[in-house]
Amino acid sequence: MTGQNLDPGLPLLQQADLKNKVVLVRFDHNVVKKGEIRDPYRIDRTIGTLFYIVQQGGRPILMTHVGRPRDKKTGDIKVDDSSSVRPIVEYLESKLHSRFMVPEFRATEKGIQAIDTSINLAIRELEQGRIGGIYLPNTRWFAGEEQKGEARESLALQLAGLADIYVNDAFGSWQPHASTLDITYHLPSYAGWLMQAELNNLEQVLKPERPFVGVVAGAKYDTKIGPLNAMYEQVDYLILGGVIYNTYLCAKYGVKIKGVSDTDIEAAGELVKKDKEQGKILELPLIVESDLLGREENAFRTLRVEDLKPGRELNYILDIDSASFEDPKVKEVLGRARTIFVNAVMGFTPHFTDGSRALDTTIDANREANKLYGGGDTLQEFKDLCPGLYLSVQDDAQYYFFTGGGSVLKAIEQRSPYGMEPVIALMKNAEKFKTIPQ
Numbered sequence: 001m002t003g004q005n006l007d008p009g010l011p012l013l014q015q016a017d018l019k020n021k022v023v024l025v026r027f028d029h030n031v032v033k034k035g036e037i038r039d040p041y042r043i044d045r046t047i048g049t050l051f052y053i054v055q056q057g058g059r060p061i062l063m064t065h066v067g068r069p070r071d072k073k074t075g076d077i078k079v080d081d082s083s084s085v086r087p088i089v090e091y092l093e094s095k096l097h098s099r100f101m102v103p104e105f106r107a108t109e110k111g112i113q114a115i116d117t118s119i120n121l122a123i124r125e126l127e128q129g130r131i132g133g134i135y136l137p138n139t140r141w142f143a144g145e146e147q148k149g150e151a152r153e154s155l156a157l158q159l160a161g162l163a164d165i166y167v168n169d170a171f172g173s174w175q176p177h178a179s180t181l182d183i184t185y186h187l188p189s190y191a192g193w194l195m196q197a198e199l200n201n202l203e204q205v206l207k208p209e210r211p212f213v214g215v216v217a218g219a220k221y222d223t224k225i226g227p228l229n230a231m232y233e234q235v236d237y238l239i240l241g242g243v244i245y246n247t248y249l250c251a252k253y254g255v256k257i258k259g260v261s262d263t264d265i266e267a268a269g270e271l272v273k274k275d276k277e278q279g280k281i282l283e284l285p286l287i288v289e290s291d292l293l294g295r296e297e298n299a300f301r302t303l304r305v306e307d308l309k310p311g312r313e314l315n316y317i318l319d320i321d322s323a324s325f326e327d328p329k330v331k332e333v334l335g336r337a338r339t340i341f342v343n344a345v346m347g348f349t350p351h352f353t354d355g356s357r358a359l360d361t362t363i364d365a366n367r368e369a370n371k372l373y374g375g376g377d378t379l380q381e382f383k384d385l386c387p388g389l390y391l392s393v394q395d396d397a398q399y400y401f402f403t404g405g406g407s408v409l410k411a412i413e414q415r416s417p418y419g420m421e422p423v424i425a426l427m428k429n430a431e432k433f434k435t436i437p438q
């Protein structure tokens with residue numbers, strides 16, 4: 001049973017008395033892209049928690065973030081269908097044969113300012129068992145979710161005012177926001193079943209069988225560079241792809257790549273410096289340059305990393321050429337590894353997918369290694385590009401699919417599953433509310 005190998009200071013859902021309680025539960029159902037769900041894996045893995053809450057007599061109010069609707073520079077928040085929770089609600093309703101209400105609140109260009117009393121009607125329906133649950137709008141539509149200060153404090157209080165108990169089952173949502181952190185200041189709080197399972201499985205990456213290879217790619221350079229530097233210390237080899245690799249290549253070879261900012265290049269300097277001494281980064285030798293942010297015949301070509309010379313200006317680099325995985329050194333490292341952690345979409349999707357496909361099949365060829373994948377897009381790409389393989393490894397003990405990639409990197413950075421701020425907050429909450437039975 002989950003919970004057995006966890007820190008005893010972590011308050012667990014199964015320790016809570018849920019009967020007739022309104023339970024505010026934070027999930028990471030961040031699976032909507034352009035208004036559609038492509039891979040419901042993150043939702044499916046939380047069904048157990050939802051079922052448990054209801055089975056124990058609780059009444060659930062669900063919430064999640066979707067995408068990044070807030071413009072970091074202006075603070076404007078885009079409230080529209082592209083980042084709505086509606087598709088998630090429709091998916092849940094069709095799976096559970098139950099009805100969920102989605103309350104609507106007035107929004108300005110700076111997002112939703114407050115949870116107003118119009119929600120009381122939905123809460124009455126919930127308490128009287130006429131609906132299966134309430135699903136709040138995208139947490140990042142609320143002005144107080146991400147910013148610090150009064151707006152955030154007041155959102156946390158308004159959220160707390162809706163419920164008796166808070167459950168965090170959002171392993172992927174490691175960022176400390178009102179719905180993952182500040183809410184714990186006000187309500188007895190517990191870790192859900194998915195959170196428990198993921199924290200347990202982190203052991204495999206924190207105490208890996210060696211050689212340990214990390215593969216990190218994708219677009220979120222800003223939040224991943226810090227953890228990546230820390231991960232560097234713990235892996236035997238690091239393979240990069242996506243925007244992260246582009247940034248590294250600029251910093252290492254003194255080239256310019258379209259779309260890579262100078263501040264990011266500066267931030268990559270530390271990694272380049274470390275690697276000059278330790279040589280853990282295994283460079284994929286062939287990259288794909290494109291004239292446009294899309295795929296068009298004759299508008300893209302393969303370049304060799306060894307040909308990059310200082311001062312050269314490149315167009316967009318949008319994929320890793322799959323032939324990179326035929327390189328003897330790359331094959332040898334991935335073939336000899338005993339633990340491989342992958343948070344990596346290697347190319348600009350959906351146009352450039354060869355790199356990711358080649359990565360997944362090369363890793364699968366290693367029959368000895370524990371293969372751990374993490375990240376919303378990472379899993380979705382695996383499923384889309386190698387559907388047969390994805391299905392066949394679902395019950396394979398050598399594979400594990402985390403619902404968050406950034407979270408695993410964060411845990412590696414902290415060298416502990418209990419270093420993520422929302423998890424620390426749960427443990428502090430247990431001390432304050434004395435919720436763990438002695």
Ligand SMILES: Nc1ncnc2c1ncn2[C@@H]1O[C@H](COP(=O)(O)OP(=O)(O)OP(=O)(O)O)[C@@H](O)[C@H]1O
Pocket residue numbers: 172217218219220241242243246317318319343344345346347348349350374375376377378379403404405406407
């Ligand atoms: N070279 C590239 N240029 C532009 N975008 C890229 C490139 N390579 C990958 N991407 C984009 O990166 C995105 C995936 O990266 P992301 O960091 O969001 O991964 P993730 O698996 O969702 O991880 P996490 O759960 O940590 O967010 C995809 O949208 C993909 O199109």
Ligand SMILES: O=C(O)[C@H](O)COP(=O)(O)O
Pocket residue numbers: 028030067068172173174175220223375376377404405406
């Ligand atoms: O998809 C993810 O990685 C998680 O949902 C976290 O999203 P974020 O990086 O936008 O906080």
